[in-house]
Amino acid sequence: MELTVNGEKVQVADGLNLSGLLAAQKVENPDMVSVQVNGEFVEKDQYGSTQLQPGQEVDFLYFMGGGA
Amino acid sequence: MIDFTEEQLERYSRHIILKEVGVEGQSKLLQAKVLIIGAGGLGAPIALYLAAAGVGTIGIVDADVVDLSNLQRQVIHFTADVDRPKVESAANKMRAINPDVNVITHQLFAGAENILDLLAPYDFIVDGTDNFGTKFLVNDACVVAKKPYSHGGILRFTGQMMTILPGETACYRCVFREPPPPNSVPTCSQAGVLGAIAGMLGTMQATETLKFITGAGQLATNSLVSFNALNMDFRKVKLKRQANCPICGDHPVITHLEEAAMPLCDLKAKH
Numbered sequence: 001m002e003l004t005v006n007g008e009k010v011q012v013a014d015g016l017n018l019s020g021l022l023a024a025q026k027v028e029n030p031d032m033v034s035v036q037v038n039g040e041f042v043e044k045d046q047y048g049s050t051q052l053q054p055g056q057e058v059d060f061l062y063f064m065g066g067g068a
Numbered sequence: 069m070i071d072f073t074e075e076q077l078e079r080y081s082r083h084i085i086l087k088e089v090g091v092e093g094q095s096k097l098l099q100a101k102v103l104i105i106g107a108g109g110l111g112a113p114i115a116l117y118l119a120a121a122g123v124g125t126i127g128i129v130d131a132d133v134v135d136l137s138n139l140q141r142q143v144i145h146f147t148a149d150v151d152r153p154k155v156e157s158a159a160n161k162m163r164a165i166n167p168d169v170n171v172i173t174h175q176l177f178a179g180a181e182n183i184l185d186l187l188a189p190y191d192f193i194v195d196g197t198d199n200f201g202t203k204f205l206v207n208d209a210c211v212v213a214k215k216p217y218s219h220g221g222i223l224r225f226t227g228q229m230m231t232i233l234p235g236e237t238a239c240y241r242c243v244f245r246e247p248p249p250p251n252s253v254p255t256c257s258q259a260g261v262l263g264a265i266a267g268m269l270g271t272m273q274a275t276e277t278l279k280f281i282t283g284a285g286q287l288a289t290n291s292l293v294s295f296n297a298l299n300m301d302f303r304k305v306k307l308k309r310q311a312n313c314p315i316c317g318d319h320p321v322i323t324h325l326e327e328a329a330m331p332l333c334d335l336k337a338k339h
């Protein structure tokens with residue numbers, strides 16, 4: 001199925017859940033990101049049970065703690 | 069509106085000619101009070117541009133002294149400033165750029181016990197801090213004190229910012245619920261940062277500050293603006309204020325300010 005991940009179209013396996021997408025997109029550590037699916041935040045403990053649907057928009061928002 | 073001197077009309081002529089700023093906007097800038105937390109990579113360009121723009125009162129907070137390893141990106145500090153307090157070094161350059169500006173130095177760490185007092189006299193706060201403990205504290209304090217503020221973060225070749233109007237628009241915790249577990253996200257001292265990235269993001273934060281004061285355009289609220297300079301991709305992801313946000317939501321669970329304990333490597337990374 002096709003998803004839009006961080007603004008880009010990507011092909012992923014049908015039936016993939018959010019945990020699987022994080023792994024497929026090489027987000028090594030889920031603690032590094034907040035995730036929105038179609039503009040709604042998904043709690044970290046829901047990643048495994050969030051089944052993705054074709055056409056959904058997924059955004060990874062990375063923690064950036066630097067500034068000095 | 070204030071009366072401009074001939075010299076001020078000339079100094080600020082490129083602002084005054086902008087229809088979004090004009091003499092009214094410049095007058096607002098000269099009467100504005102902005103607090104910059106951190107006189108480092110982000111604080112440096114923020115302080116330089118806000119001083120040049122004629123922001124009338126600029127407070128700057130930092131406990132540290134200038135270190136040789138800062139000079140690769142903290143462009144407000146010069147080689148001769150090594151070992152000088154950062155706030156003194158910064159204030160010196162800001163006053164030299166623009167004598168109209170009243171610079172107030174706060175040589176201390178912003179912590180849970182002093183942050184509300186620090187914010188109180190200011191209209192707008194700019195986060196130029198370098199660790200999650202302080203970033204979350206700045207957010208929580210700005211929400212509690214209802215101070216509009218600019219969040220900024222950088223790492224390696226990337227940067228992110230958002231502007232927060234507490235009570236109206238999404239806050240930092242609406243997006244990033246709580247500080248990540250220690251060492252799950254590297255700091256700049258562990259992972260590095262390209263010096264000019266601090267300039268890119270810091271000038272974006274300075275721009276938001278000037279827009280807030282003058283009322284020009286639309287602020288980067290309810291969105292996270294981020295870029296990756298390796299391919300020069302810029303993105304703006306829309307967000308919403310979260311009803312279940314622990315600090316700005318309908319039923320806040322954070323009732324007193326607290327700094328998350330940060331691992332030693334983060335504390336050492338403060339400069």
Ligand SMILES: [Zn+2]
Nearest residue numbers: 239242313316
């Ligand atoms: Zn919030």
